[in-house]
Amino acid sequence: MTQCRNGMTTRGNTPVRILIAEDDLTSRTLLVSLLEKAGHEVIETRDGMEAWRILQMPDAPRLAILDWMMPEMDGIEVVRRVRATDTELPAFIIMLTCRDTKTDLIHALDSGADDYLIKPFDAGELRARMGVGIRIIQLQDALLQSREDMAYQATHDPLTGLPNRRAILERLERERERCARNGETLAIGMCDVDRFKAINDTYGHQTGDEVLCGISRMLRESVRSYDAVGRLGGEEFLIIAAMPTGARPYQLFDMLRRQLHQTPIVTRVGALPVTISIGVCVTARDSSLTEMLALADEALYEAKSQGRNRTVCKGGAPENLDDTSP
Structure with missing residues (x-):
């Protein structure tokens, strides 16, 4: 089990905080319903600019589902801005879109998306891709914790806890x-x-x-x-x-x-x-x-x-x- 910096624990299907940015009300409502039933905490927005603002916050969700086409800023631009931000705990981003060509898939992944989900999506496929994202987040947290532990051990006296x-x-x-x-x-x-x-x-x-x-x-x-x-x-x-x-x-x-x-x-x-x-x-x-x-x-x-x-x-x-x- 890994303790995330935002205070939420991730393990297997343990609930996580998820950002949904989707301007289509029907699609957004369905996503929120499925994820909340699975026990996740959902933050929702209908435009890309608001999604970008949320993802810049210190306690930003570690997993995001972004629609490709949104008002104010499209999902591709949100992903590019997120990936240009220097952070030790990057968000796992799933791009949600009706576009289903191989060219679109490559474009989304090249822009920085971690995964790709085509509308209309299947609930089982959504759960599976969410599981991949959570496992990636776990690995990131474990790696960061290991690095911090090594840095602490290299600079602190093991008996007293004081700087060595x-x-x-x-x-x-x-x-x-x-x-x-x-x-x-x-x-x-x-x-x-x-x-x-x-x-x-x-x-x-x-x-x-x-x-x-x-x-x-x-x-x-x-x-x-x-x-x-x-x-x-x-x-x-x-x-x-x-x-x-x-x-x-x-x-x-x-x-x-x-x-x-x-x-x-x-x-x-x-x-x-x-x-x-x-x-x-x-x-x-x-x-x-x-x-x-x-x-x-x-x-x-x-x-x-x-x-x-x-x-x-x-x-x-x-x-x-x-x-x-x-």
Whole structure:
């Protein structure tokens, strides 16, 4: 079973949303009756311009039956416009017409129609062609979902769900370039879980994983909506925070450290007190990504050397460095 982006599920003969564009009232009424009896949700219109408008909507029907000859815009032109639109979820379009020559069939299919139904149509043939359309839609949805899953797995840490090292460093490079253009201050915080090896050795790696997930969740929920958090690897995380020139990045990062210090992480062995050390780098306009990471790593080493559970800042104004107490 596949979940479509418009919220409707398709499987076998499961109901779908269908657009019928047909100016002949008798033919349109018959189509609507047959499809609604089959459980489908039908949207109907009598002219091509309205059909084109509906097919441009974000929640447009994934299957459409278009009459060839319609007021305002004919079915062939509607198909051409739909096929010229860049979309990952194209509609399956059945062209409905009295024209029955091979030349007409080729013209309709060459224009972008997926199938062809000749009037007067047989109800059984309509059901069969609808079944083909639904199967095609299923395959499209499954392919898109598979591609999205692969993209997510390539950019996210499987344990914590945070952006992985590659993804967070790519985000850092984009933010560095953006802040350089806009004259903003960019700060990064390299976070390391204090005495994490002791947690693993004492309580086991599953508990250690729960600690990492708990810290990830706290960081993600505590940073501002436009900041970014990623897992560099092991017990190290990276926070990216852009702010106006003159802001005090140290306070933002130290608030996170204090919050974690005051919030035990719930695990299978109970709530464990956990702390982190944070090395903060405040970038200069011409700082490279490598230089920023090196400064943050140096600041993190100092935080560890000073007794852990500390925030140390490099590259900021002196007033940003005035508090390293737990």
